[in-house]
Amino acid sequence: MQTSTSSFLRLSIIFFIALLFLITLSWRFPTKSNQFLDCSGAGSKPSLRRLHDKRLESERAKTQLTKPDPLKETPRHPLDPLTYQEILRVSSILSTYSYPGFHPSFPPIHSLSLYEPDKSFVLGWKKGHPIPRKASVIALHSGQAHELLVDLDSDCVEVHSVIHSSGYPMLTMEDILAVTRVPFTSAEFKESVTARGLSLADISCISPSPGWYGPDEEGRRIVKVQCGSSEGTANFYMRPLEGLVVTVDVDRQEIVKITDEGRGIPIPGGTGTDYRYSAQDRPVEMDPVNPISMEQPKGPSFKIEDGHTVRWANWRFHLKADQRAGIIISQATVRDSETGEPRSVLYKGYPSELFVPYMDPDDGWYYKTYMDAGEYGIGALTFSLVPLNDCPRHSYYMDGVFVSSDGKPFVQSNIICVFERYAGDISWRHSDSSVKGVELIREARPKVTLVARTAASVGNYDYIFDWEFQTDGLIRVEVSLSGMLMVKGTPLTNTKDVQQEDAMTGPLVSENVIGVVHDHFINYYLDMDIDDLNNSFVKVHLEKQETEPGTTPRKSYLKAKRYVAKTENDAKIKLKLYDPSEFHVVNPSRKSRLGNPTGYKVVPGGTAASLLDLQDPPQIRGAFTNNQIWVTPYNRTEQWAGGLLVYQSRGDDTLAVWSNRDRPIENKDIVLWYTLGFHHIPCQEDFPIMPTVSSSFDLKPVNFFERNPILRAAPNFDKDLPFCTLSNLP
Numbered sequence: 001m002q003t004s005t006s007s008f009l010r011l012s013i014i015f016f017i018a019l020l021f022l023i024t025l026s027w028r029f030p031t032k033s034n035q036f037l038d039c040s041g042a043g044s045k046p047s048l049r050r051l052h053d054k055r056l057e058s059e060r061a062k063t064q065l066t067k068p069d070p071l072k073e074t075p076r077h078p079l080d081p082l083t084y085q086e087i088l089r090v091s092s093i094l095s096t097y098s099y100p101g102f103h104p105s106f107p108p109i110h111s112l113s114l115y116e117p118d119k120s121f122v123l124g125w126k127k128g129h130p131i132p133r134k135a136s137v138i139a140l141h142s143g144q145a146h147e148l149l150v151d152l153d154s155d156c157v158e159v160h161s162v163i164h165s166s167g168y169p170m171l172t173m174e175d176i177l178a179v180t181r182v183p184f185t186s187a188e189f190k191e192s193v194t195a196r197g198l199s200l201a202d203i204s205c206i207s208p209s210p211g212w213y214g215p216d217e218e219g220r221r222i223v224k225v226q227c228g229s230s231e232g233t234a235n236f237y238m239r240p241l242e243g244l245v246v247t248v249d250v251d252r253q254e255i256v257k258i259t260d261e262g263r264g265i266p267i268p269g270g271t272g273t274d275y276r277y278s279a280q281d282r283p284v285e286m287d288p289v290n291p292i293s294m295e296q297p298k299g300p301s302f303k304i305e306d307g308h309t310v311r312w313a314n315w316r317f318h319l320k321a322d323q324r325a326g327i328i329i330s331q332a333t334v335r336d337s338e339t340g341e342p343r344s345v346l347y348k349g350y351p352s353e354l355f356v357p358y359m360d361p362d363d364g365w366y367y368k369t370y371m372d373a374g375e376y377g378i379g380a381l382t383f384s385l386v387p388l389n390d391c392p393r394h395s396y397y398m399d400g401v402f403v404s405s406d407g408k409p410f411v412q413s414n415i416i417c418v419f420e421r422y423a424g425d426i427s428w429r430h431s432d433s434s435v436k437g438v439e440l441i442r443e444a445r446p447k448v449t450l451v452a453r454t455a456a457s458v459g460n461y462d463y464i465f466d467w468e469f470q471t472d473g474l475i476r477v478e479v480s481l482s483g484m485l486m487v488k489g490t491p492l493t494n495t496k497d498v499q500q501e502d503a504m505t506g507p508l509v510s511e512n513v514i515g516v517v518h519d520h521f522i523n524y525y526l527d528m529d530i531d532d533l534n535n536s537f538v539k540v541h542l543e544k545q546e547t548e549p550g551t552t553p554r555k556s557y558l559k560a561k562r563y564v565a566k567t568e569n570d571a572k573i574k575l576k577l578y579d580p581s582e583f584h585v586v587n588p589s590r591k592s593r594l595g596n597p598t599g600y601k602v603v604p605g606g607t608a609a610s611l612l613d614l615q616d617p618p619q620i621r622g623a624f625t626n627n628q629i630w631v632t633p634y635n636r637t638e639q640w641a642g643g644l645l646v647y648q649s650r651g652d653d654t655l656a657v658w659s660n661r662d663r664p665i666e667n668k669d670i671v672l673w674y675t676l677g678f679h680h681i682p683c684q685e686d687f688p689i690m691p692t693v694s695s696s697f698d699l700k701p702v703n704f705f706e707r708n709p710i711l712r713a714a715p716n717f718d719k720d721l722p723f724c725t726l727s728n729l730p
């Protein structure tokens, strides 16, 4: 008995070890990719195939989900971005352009993109009509920004002007790469690195912009290069050489100043900082989550027409990548649920600027007040999205065709994805047992949406930009943050050693690492065109009413009162929880059958306001954060909330400056600017890479439709859904 018990125990132990080995193997070596879920209904359930919707099948056959070849693409819509071939032509026109100082070679190009035709032309344009093509070029010559308008139909430079506002255009990719090499030419820098016990071969650097702080650093483009140790880790951001800041003249490629004040601060250790899957030495302590994805046995329901026009359910819009804005949505129209009429909602929407001030006045930190769109370009900092992880199965991927400083085009592939999302949510529902003569009612509709996404890696930080379209007419605009914190080295390894909490500019997030408190603000340009160009902005203010004593048991109630904004000052909105309003953009000329003006409202989600002093230099530049909402009359030169030139600018060409004119905005073509904000007080979970944090705002129909536009939408039925089996690819 004893013998058989011990052999049973032995067998159990061997079995357990074998099982452990297999689990480890399966974790280290994931399932081969040639195994997949077959949801076609083929095989074990052939009868399900008959249930396929023939209409959708034939629609799919017409869908051009094959990506066009970016090298051969031709423009097919007036808002299509410049093609690869067009950029080559612009480059060739500029190479022979005669202007003092522009020879023998054209000066470095900092921006080259489509000069969109006038709105009136675009709105009147029909497929088959001619498409005028012009390029807007910003070049930098002897510290002066020049703007040129190149006509591709006549092969000539049509307009050439010097930009007089302060600041410089976006850094080029060549600028960014070149400046990080400059510190390595300095003996002082090299000595500081080796004095900290590090090898130069392990030093990786980034090129933070300097902001603007008065005349000392004016008159030349500079970058404040900072470095970290990548010894044994890909995450050098968590191992800063604190206090070592190399100020580099970008154009001369030489060092202006080296500040070296942190030699006594230890370099934080590299252990546990690497975030790559391949660098992990053990699995996460949790029960395994099985592979998961959304199956679409009939394929996606959206179409991409002519390379850039997205059609899905009741939505239609133009979608493109942009070197500065990242992603641009244009001419978004929603079909009327009653009449089928396509109705205009948004002429153009995109992230117009970011503002990321860090809250640390130290010498190595005060200037960290980034404006990433205007300083670097959101699109310029995108990488190809990762299928199955950045975007789900059945996504369509779109390229960006961008321009390097020598005017040559290059393709940034797969930087936008479009996909349908079903997250198990509900579009509308009701259950009821109190209806006479009717059995129990249980009605619910699944919420399926369409998402257009891009993601940018701005040095350490990652921003994910989503536009999500719902069939009930709502557009959700979401920004998600991930990537690495910008951290500060410290001798501290435990909070018990903190002598002066006031001296800390953020919490300790790891040994020798402070996560400095900071904000993120993302401003959206939203050219709303509700049913036509001329709209009004209406503040629907909730006001407390006090009742007459003795007339009702109630003492108070709320009333919604409408205030139509006459001028820009009426539409500068600071959000207040205890003084609430709704913010409507309406078309006063188009009324619903009940007489309400058709409209959309902007619905803020979780957000944050800037608390910096209004006269603080970064706040002057990022003054678009002084209000959460602004409304301006449409003006094609006012596109970027932080100004056309942002790099080292003094904030003299911003939304706040334009809006000071207090122009009339009632019943006019208006643009709404909304700023989404985050206060970020870092915590240990943000180390070594941050779990994604998201926030959003909605554009939601208000009296736009006659009734719930998806009343007649069909529910899901079991018989229509796939039956999936695990099978192997040949």
Ligand SMILES: [Cu+2]
Binding pocket: 481, 518, 519, 520, 680
């Ligand atoms: Cu942050």
